Amino acid sequence: MxxxxxxxxxxxxxxxxxxxxxxxxxxxxxxxxxxxxxxxxxxxxxxxxxxxxxxxxxxxxxxxxxxxxxxxxxxxxxxxxxxxxxxxxxxxxxxxxxxxxxxxxxxxxxxxxxxxxxxxxxxxxxxxxxxxxxxxxxxxxxxxxxxxxxxxxxxxxxxxxxxxxxxxxxxxxxxxxxxxxxxxxxxxxxTLPMLFKDDSYIKTISENIIEQMRKQAASDPDKKYWVIGGGLPDDEVIDGFTTIKADQQFYISDKGKLVISFDKYEVAQGYMGIVEFEIPTDVLKNELVSSKYIH
Incomplete structure (x- = not known):
């Protein structure tokens, strides 16, 4: 041995x-x-x-x-x-x-x-x-x-x-x-950029994620994100989340949905760990190059 x-x-x-x-x-x-x-x-x-x-x-x-x-x-x-x-x-x-x-x-x-x-x-x-x-x-x-x-x-x-x-x-x-x-x-x-026609996907995805954060925080008091209206007092949101990176971590789910991933502490308090958001395909359809991967 x-x-x-x-x-x-x-x-x-x-x-x-x-x-x-x-x-x-x-x-x-x-x-x-x-x-x-x-x-x-x-x-x-x-x-x-x-x-x-x-x-x-x-x-x-x-x-x-x-x-x-x-x-x-x-x-x-x-x-x-x-x-x-x-x-x-x-x-x-x-x-x-x-x-x-x-x-x-x-x-x-x-x-x-x-x-x-x-x-x-x-x-x-x-x-x-x-x-x-x-x-x-x-x-x-x-x-x-x-x-x-x-x-x-x-x-x-x-x-x-x-x-x-x-x-x-x-x-x-x-x-x-x-x-x-x-x-x-x-x-x-x-890669994330190759799925889209141009970089307008960054703004589209970011806005949808912020919307999801606010909806989750409104329905679940345990969800707290670093955005205004994300479950934290406004004065505690310092350097809050505004946009994803062009090469933000992601994967494609078994159902062909785009899932954006954030590391612990990246967009929320540490107790929430890794945070993921599935982006509705309807939100992305105008930016997608095709429906081959995301549908």
């Missing part, structure tokens, strides 16, 4: 890391030229008492792969699985980071680009965790935790939407979500 773990560690340290974690995938596909670093980065093993478990390298351990009961199968070809898992359990320091991988896409460049991004993000999260643990220990100790993984938001004949979540706990907690939505039939990555 020790030899197998060493081999997994060796293979993982040799994974090339893209220069930027948040690069634009579709541009790389169009250019067909993505420079990758050949230098193997220094691997941080973490604090001495930390227990680190590699779960994956499916080409190395098929038996491990067969035990992953939560692997969703996309259609009859494409599948999403756990490529690697980092686990650390040491007193008040805990990490569980699951790194997804997409397999069997015929568009190898798209699959490779996404998988490199996922591996890079996972490695960066682990390295940041190790650095934070070292810092907190130097300050006398405390609690540091990270829980990161993925969930399949949509899996049908046309659309695969993967959500990757990260919960950081250092004193208080923060939660973020990042989505990738793939057209499985044409094997392309779908």
């Amino acid at each position: 020790d030899e197998k773990l060493k081999e997994l560690e060796k293979q993982y340290t040799e994974v090339p890391i893209p220069k930027e974690l948040d690069f634009v995938v579709e541009n790389a596909l169009k250019q067909g030229k993505k420079k990758r670093k050949n230098r193997a980065p220094q691997w941080l093993l973490g604090t001495a008492a930390a227990a680190m478990l590699f779960t994956a390298g499916l080409n190395v351990s098929p038996a491990m792969a067969r035990t992953l009961s939560d692997i969703p199968v996309v259609g009859s070809i494409v599948k999403v699985l756990t490529w690697t898992e980092y686990k650390v359990a040491e007193d008040t320091y805990d990490a569980d980071i699951k790194v997804p991988a997409i397999e069997n896409l015929e568009n190898k460049k798209l699959a490779d680009t996404l998988n490199e991004k996922y591996r890079s993000e996972g490695k960066a999260l682990y390295n940041d965790f190790v650095a934070e643990v070292d810092y907190v220990k130097g300050q006398g100790g405390g609690h540091v935790g990270i829980d990161s993984g993925y969930e399949i938001k949509t899996d049908n004949d046309q659309i695969l939407s993967i959500g990757r979540y990260t919960v950081n706990t250092v004193g208080s907690s923060s939660t973020t979500m990042h989505y990738d939505t793939i057209d499985k039939q044409n094997e392309i990555l779908i």
Whole structure:
């Protein structure tokens, strides 16, 4: 077993890391030229008492792969699985980071680009965790935790939407979500701007979300958003929500609806966590390029 773990560690340290974690995938596909670093980065093993478990390298351990009961199968070809898992359990320091991988896409460049991004993000999260643990220990100790993984938001004949979540706990907690939505039939990555004729969608979606916030707050006293009329006293709405970003996090639901996602604290108080809004298609129909994805 020790030899197998060493081999997994060796293979993982040799994974090339893209220069930027948040690069634009579709541009790389169009250019067909993505420079990758050949230098193997220094691997941080973490604090001495930390227990680190590699779960994956499916080409190395098929038996491990067969035990992953939560692997969703996309259609009859494409599948999403756990490529690697980092686990650390040491007193008040805990990490569980699951790194997804997409397999069997015929568009190898798209699959490779996404998988490199996922591996890079996972490695960066682990390295940041190790650095934070070292810092907190130097300050006398405390609690540091990270829980990161993925969930399949949509899996049908046309659309695969993967959500990757990260919960950081250092004193208080923060939660973020990042989505990738793939057209499985044409094997392309779908971005928010490409769904619309021009950038007028930003205003349309933002106005609808604010309307939804106010309606929710009026009917449910537990819903409180950072907008005027969103359930909070006006004087507490400072730097409130006014507009989505052009590349706001989103996914396409199984029913073909556009769902806009906000991280914890982004548009509401922390207790509300991740907040999502389904945008009615009737609101979007004049801005949509077509009804192929959103209908």
